[in-house]
Amino acid sequence: MAVKKDLSINYLGVKCENPFFLSSSPVGSNYEMVKKSYEAGWGGVFYKTIGIFIADECSPRFDITNKEGTPWLGFKNMEQISDKALDINLENIFKLKRDYPDKVMVATIMGSCDEEWETLAKLVTDAGADLIECNFSCPQMTSHSMGSDVGTNPELVERYSRAVSGATHLPVIAKMTPNVTSMEVPALAALKGGAKGISAINTVKSITNIDFENMTGMPVVNGKSSISGYSGAAVKPIGLRFIANLAQHPEISKYDLSGIGGIETWRDAVEYILVGSRNIQVTTAIMQYGYRIVEDMISGTSHFMDEKGFKTIDEFVGLALPNMIPADNVDRDYKVVAKINDKKCIGCGRCYVSCYDAAHQAIDWDAKKRRPKVDNEKCVGCHLCLNVCPVADCIVPGDVMWKKGREPHDVKLKKFYE
Numbered sequence: 001m002a003v004k005k006d007l008s009i010n011y012l013g014v015k016c017e018n019p020f021f022l023s024s025s026p027v028g029s030n031y032e033m034v035k036k037s038y039e040a041g042w043g044g045v046f047y048k049t050i051g052i053f054i055a056d057e058c059s060p061r062f063d064i065t066n067k068e069g070t071p072w073l074g075f076k077n078m079e080q081i082s083d084k085a086l087d088i089n090l091e092n093i094f095k096l097k098r099d100y101p102d103k104v105m106v107a108t109i110m111g112s113c114d115e116e117w118e119t120l121a122k123l124v125t126d127a128g129a130d131l132i133e134c135n136f137s138c139p140q141m142t143s144h145s146m147g148s149d150v151g152t153n154p155e156l157v158e159r160y161s162r163a164v165s166g167a168t169h170l171p172v173i174a175k176m177t178p179n180v181t182s183m184e185v186p187a188l189a190a191l192k193g194g195a196k197g198i199s200a201i202n203t204v205k206s207i208t209n210i211d212f213e214n215m216t217g218m219p220v221v222n223g224k225s226s227i228s229g230y231s232g233a234a235v236k237p238i239g240l241r242f243i244a245n246l247a248q249h250p251e252i253s254k255y256d257l258s259g260i261g262g263i264e265t266w267r268d269a270v271e272y273i274l275v276g277s278r279n280i281q282v283t284t285a286i287m288q289y290g291y292r293i294v295e296d297m298i299s300g301t302s303h304f305m306d307e308k309g310f311k312t313i314d315e316f317v318g319l320a321l322p323n324m325i326p327a328d329n330v331d332r333d334y335k336v337v338a339k340i341n342d343k344k345c346i347g348c349g350r351c352y353v354s355c356y357d358a359a360h361q362a363i364d365w366d367a368k369k370r371r372p373k374v375d376n377e378k379c380v381g382c383h384l385c386l387n388v389c390p391v392a393d394c395i396v397p398g399d400v401m402w403k404k405g406r407e408p409h410d411v412k413l414k415k416f417y418e
């Protein structure tokens with residue numbers, strides 16, 4: 001039965017019917033597209049980045065990574081900001097806000113100097129945007145005065161955040177690049193410059209594949225290619241890491257965070273919320289499946305809330321953060337040996353091969369019966385076997401065994417793997 005929950009959030013003072021937004025990209029780049037996405041159920045849009053600079057795009061501009069028959073593990077694009085004229089984009093923003101006043105319009109902008117940032121901030125404010133996002137993070141701009149070259153320079157991030165904040169009454173969000181060691185440094189600079197929220201991540205600089213025909217990367221543009229942004233499922237772990245880092249920072253955690261990167265399902269969205277995002281943004285999954293994926297996000301998040309007893313999204317923003325601890329604080333007193341369910345086992349031998357070739361040779365193989373058996377003394381409890389086994393719940397965490405000289409105590413284990 002369909003479960004209905006209140007998924008509304010207050011994001012930077014703006015009421016949103018749900019936290020699920022299109023992220024700035026082609027998925028929200030004109031009136032018709034955004035209209036369709038609103039009607040599908042998205043709470044708002046970070047409109048495709050607009051600038052004074054009009055992008056001159058190459059063709060082709062996309063590539064994907066695959067593994068074992070699974071396409072779109074990751075997605076590479078060489079696209080810059082909007083290739084439409086500024087007045088057309090401003091008109092789209094105006095009309096979308098006029099026709100859909102309850103949906104949230106975030107104008108994403110990018111300038112190359114104080115004056116351009118200020119001009120853009122004023123124009124999108126006049127066009128009726130609810131919020132402004134500064135794109136400090138596109139890794140494939142042809143000009144070094146824009147994009148991630150700015151986002152990796154804290155002085156410029158602070159300066160342009162100040163220019164934008166001074167030119168509008170709207171809350172300003174700074175969109176961060178993951179192409180840095182520590183995102184806290186540019187994020188703090190943005191907040192110092194007047195930004196009221198941080199969004200992350202933009203795409204990760206990448207080479208996805210090398211083409212043997214032209215001896216260059218993919219996509220091939222007249223025999224050449226460039227390093228450019230990677231997104232989609234493959235970058236979710238990177239996005240979660242950066243959001244958790246920001247949310248655990250005592251100063252940055254006071255501000256609203258918007259999580260982006262590899263979100264495809266309700267589960268991905270909830271994971272980002274649990275590490276501190278109040279708002280959620282999506283591009284690549286929409287490029288692959290269309291706007292309808294929001295239905296899964298709405299219904300899956302509602303069921304999750306029902307099961308866990310949450311009445312509002314706010315109740316679980318950042319709930320996992322206290323349990324994300326430094327490596328030196330992790331309990332290293334015990335091992336959880338692998339337990340194999342003989343009845344579920346199909347005798348494929350993958351656990352045996354992986355444990356022998358890549359773990360601790362702790363699995364014996366009965367070649368006649370085609371069944372593995374774990375030697376608890378040799379097993380170090382790494383759970384490589386559990387992760388390679390193709391059968392659900394066939395290898396599960398078994399006994400807890402204490403290391404020599406360590407004091408046994410209560411431990412919390414993960415019992416169920418879906």
Ligand SMILES: Cc1cc2nc3c(=O)[nH]c(=O)nc-3n(C[C@H](O)[C@H](O)[C@H](O)COP(=O)(O)O)c2cc1C
Nearest residue numbers: 023024025049077201202231232261262282283284
């Ligand atoms: C084709 C494409 C174009 C993009 N254009 C922009 C853009 O104009 N402005 C921006 O801030 N981010 C842009 N992005 C980055 C996305 O908004 C998002 O930060 C990134 O793709 C990670 O999210 P995802 O894994 O859901 O795609 C673009 C991404 C893609 C794939």
Ligand code: SF4
Nearest residue numbers: 355379380382383385
């Ligand atoms: S948990 Fe690690 S060491 Fe133990 S049987 Fe599995 S792969 Fe081998």
Ligand code: SF4
Nearest residue numbers: 345346348349351389
């Ligand atoms: S990987 Fe799983 S199914 Fe295959 S042999 Fe090992 S326990 Fe059995």
